[in-house]
Amino acid sequence: MGSPRSALSCLLLHLLVLCLQAQVRRTARRRGPGGRGPPVGHVGQGREDGPCGRGASTGRSLRNPASRHPGQGAKEQRGSSLRQVTQRHVREQSLVTDQLSRRLIRTYQLYSRTSGKHVQVLANKRINAMAEDGDPFAKLIVETDTFGSRVRVRGAETGLYICMNKKGKLIAKSNGKGKDCVFTEIVLENNYTALQNAKYEGWYMAFTRKGRPRKGSKTRQHQREVHFMKRLPRGHHTTEQSLRFEFLNYPPFTRSLRGSQRTWAPEPR
Template sequence: MYSVFSSCTCLCLHFLLLCLQVQVLAAEENVDFRIHVENQTRARDDVSRKQLRLYQLYSRTSGKHIQVLGRRISAKGEDGDKYAQLLVETDTFGSQVRIKGKETDFYLCMNRKGKLVGKPDGTSKECVFIEKVLENNYTALMSAKYTGWYVGFTKKGRPRKGPKTRENQQDVHFMKRYPKGQAELQKPFKYTTVTKRTRRIRPTHPG
């Protein structure tokens, strides 16, 4: 009788352990890693080498390019315009960038009122933007400090205030373009080709 009771107790314990393991596995499978990835993406990357790119940002609404004219910002630049050439530096593992006018050395920033301005010092978080590649292959630039506020322009190339912008508006859609005549200066990233490992030749020693 005691052995039967003992066997039943063991079976119950094994069953409870099995249920607990199933619950743990289910919980692990339902873990949402997007929050972790987003936090890591937004974290400052002070270790890696900063990636610097040169390109123009073509505005979908104005049909022109963003210009950093010192403290004034517009989207009226023609292709190849010196004020439309932007130096873009990655600030994190990939999505956060700082944008500086090559000609003026002023940074594209968004102040607390949502106004786009140029600043000579780009260390403030107001000068950091999150690049978001949209389904239509356009790029949107959201303020890293003021969530939900985007860089945007009217049809006349005038800046829109951040609080009046939305991700689905054409006003905030941009296309990256190389400056006119300078595409050949951009060095594409080259992958290292890995070939099959060859047999290692052992050095022969003189007898």
């Protein structure tokens, strides 16, 4: 028998031969039938499986999956472009006033989380959140502006719209066609509703604990001052008729044997 050193040398020589053969096969595979392709050891090639290919440096195939599957990369690009077009279309349509569709008109009160009272629009064009439940000045008429959640809010008793000027102060106007009189209803995680002005993004309708309006430039969505709850006025009844449900009794569905035809069993009396 030979010495251990000679056996180890033979093993290393055998592994070297296998590595060279695997490198030649990979080169031939990359070049293809026509003999074209990048040279051996080209930087950017992917990881290969083999006796000497494992543990190779990260290549283009690992960094860019589309290089291994060109069709998959094209599908992802088409899907991404379609999502961007859809989002842009929805955003543009949300900013355009809809004059053709039928507007939805609702009547409710806005309960302020901080003051514990309701928002009201007075005849002297003052706006505060100090009205009790059922107060006639607290009754608000909300008109939808687009197919989204943009609305115009006006007092049912005075007919004045709630708007916001460039300083962030809430004002009342008789003509609410301007963009400063449009608010976006945002339903928060705590089920409260925030009203963000459409003209001045990031500015919200807000009231202090004493019911005084707060400037929109000092408001944020997480603040309690911008949280409201929609409530129907006291004694207000919806015009929609309540739907009555009719319950139909069907015979129970049974199956006699596995694989056989389904049969209807008579209902027990």
